[in-house]
Amino acid sequence: MFKHIVIIGNSAAGIAAAEAVRSKNKEIKLTIITQEDYCGYYRYFLPEMLDNSIAEKDLIFKQKDFYQQSKINLILNRKVEKINVKRKQIFLQDKTKIDYDSVIITSGRTMKPPKGLKGANKNGVVSIDNIVQLKQIKKLIHCCQTVCILGANFAGSKIPVFLSKLGLDVKLFVSPDDFLSVILEQKGRDFFKEYSQRNGFELISPADVVEIFGDSDIKAVKLDSGKVIGCSMLIIDKYYQPNTKFICDTVLETQNGIVVDEFLRTNVVGLFAAGNVAYNKAEWNCFWPESFAQGTAAGLNALAYVSQDADFQQYKGFPGVMNFSFLGLPGCCIGEINTSDINGSEELVSINSDGFTYKRIILKDDFVQGVVGIGKGIDLEVFSELILKKIKVTEFKNNLLSENVSCLLYSNAIGL
Template sequence: MKIAIIGMGPAGTGVVRTLRRHDSDAEITMFSAENVPPYSPPALGDYLITGNKEGLFRHEDDFFKTYNVKQRPGEKIVQVMPEEKQLKTQNNEIFDFDHLVIASGSSLYAPVKGADKKGIYNFKTLDGADQIKRISQEDKTAVVLGGGFIGVEIALCLAKIGIKPTLLNRRGWIMPRLLDVETAGYVEKDLRAQGVEVLLNTEGKEFVGNESVDGLLTSNGKTLTADIYIAATGVKPNIDFIKDTDIEYDQGIVVDEKLRTRYPYIYACGDVAQTIDLLSGKRKIHGLYPVAMDHAQTAACNILGMEREYERPVNINSLKELGFKIIVVGNQKAEEVFEYKTENILRKIYITADKIVGFVLLGDISNAGIYLSLLKKKTNVAKFKHRLLSKGFSPGFLPGMGGVN
């Protein structure tokens, strides 16, 4: 059995590990557009700040030898031929497969004119992080376009290595898709305290310059200049190689409950897979490490004939580089909102039809695991919802754990 895997990130390597736990004979070949060993993109921020590669390269010293995998780093796939069960590389080499796993990850994206110019860095790749490290000095400046989760994370990382970032957001508050105005105020205050200049109600209209970027023209008519430019208004899956096929895609590749495309021998995992959200019931991309791990196990099991469905995910976001801990889960709109706050702590739980649909924990993240469990199980919390944020709340309040009956 020949198994081809496009991508060497967490989803791709996770597929290999699961396959090899049950099958030592299958011929596995991994392809990657990046000419580097497998690494963990979520660790790029820590690597940029500390230079520590241990968290970045969390795999065995010789992953490919350990798991008996053929490696093709730097071999970008340019075409998938589903009917023929073949792949074509940028060098026009053809590879046959019996099963294909698409785990090619995602890239930063900004629908702004000139975003393809030279001099705009891709922080989601090791090469992009290394480029920033090479030019980083305390007198350097950066413009980060996009005040969502990714943009905020990048700006904080840059500030911690002495670069002076300016962060643009077109809305009137930071991370508008994840946070309400009140919660965003805590984040914005910390950003400014760490040296990040925040420009709200400001859009990037065009990256100006000839072949290389010389500045960013904004919606207020000003042109911002810097040493480093990063476009981070969103991400898009790396799936150009399927766009001339009949594999269905929307935001990402559309899959069934077993992560199969319309071809039962082609799977999609991680950032490229558009799966059903636990809360909304709608298909969306969940670019989260735990989701990639679940997808990896699911795809591998189904390749081996071991029936398994993916766990419907819920959005979970956490920013490590703020001056406080914060976890944002699920929806921030609901019928009821329970809240506790002090100067440095904000805790909110969102409840609809007596079920938790989301929560924000800022400064104090205690009981996050309990709330997440209640949310995922869709537990009726009517009898104890007023105590969810009390200091004495514990699993003892929960049905079946000696608590509420």
């Protein structure tokens, strides 16, 4: 009888895990459980649905025939209630019981406002975790004049552009722990405040919402500065917590997520975790590419476990290259960009106000640690090689901010 691998979650990590299993074994029993009523879709592009830049059907990147052809039992719209790790059984909310030999948890994270945020349960306070929530926002938009956005992470850094195109008054509140605050230093923050005004929305930083006013519907928000701003919608893009409620009665170790080792194994034999729900002491950044890479490793290792194969695949982290969209501009990060993690770092910054480009280079002892580039036409490929090959840049440091830096460095024969 074939072994059974169950995957909880149907986004990047979950689908990658399933594909990894099937790449090595075509017959093992494989099940994916998701509480959503959709096949796999690109969550990163949800904001593009606000102004219909992307249709709902175009978000779906795995159709039902993928699951059928891959012999994957896809269970939609069913919530996992609990896992009994001793009996190796999963219980769904409708009392369905599923036996397993190995489980890969890829249930992701969900926005959960802190208890101290007064009024967070009012109508019009929303997040953008999934398609259902996105549709809710689209319905509410027609009744809105002013929309506030709390948090500038991946959704929050894209939404203002789409909402301002619809003629709405948009205000973006950025706190120090947001993605925007990490990738920009002070000059960059000031530059993008000006950029925001030119593009029809307001960026307020640093700022946090401490209270939400209104009866049943939101009417205004109060900032930590004491300022009160009227609005009829607050979109929250922070306070994300791992979806781990169904493991509360287990002995699974958690610490800002389900703790895993370098093989994506939890402290319970046969259980693996990957993506945003997983936590490793290396503090991996689980954006889409890394979640996919983790899912692949978890899938291969779960298969190795049920096959009693000692050849586990070590996950060493995803190469630090990340592409993103930032306030309507293309962006890219390479390497380590959080200077709070680098003692004795030095920064080089270049801003082109006319062309709306921003480049930030983080150095330590004249070695490039990380680079941020935002705007059209910025080529950061050469910096990947400087980082990977650990090339000291002392002799040409003054040229690193040049627009034709690639030509200059390659022509200088520095070993690239």
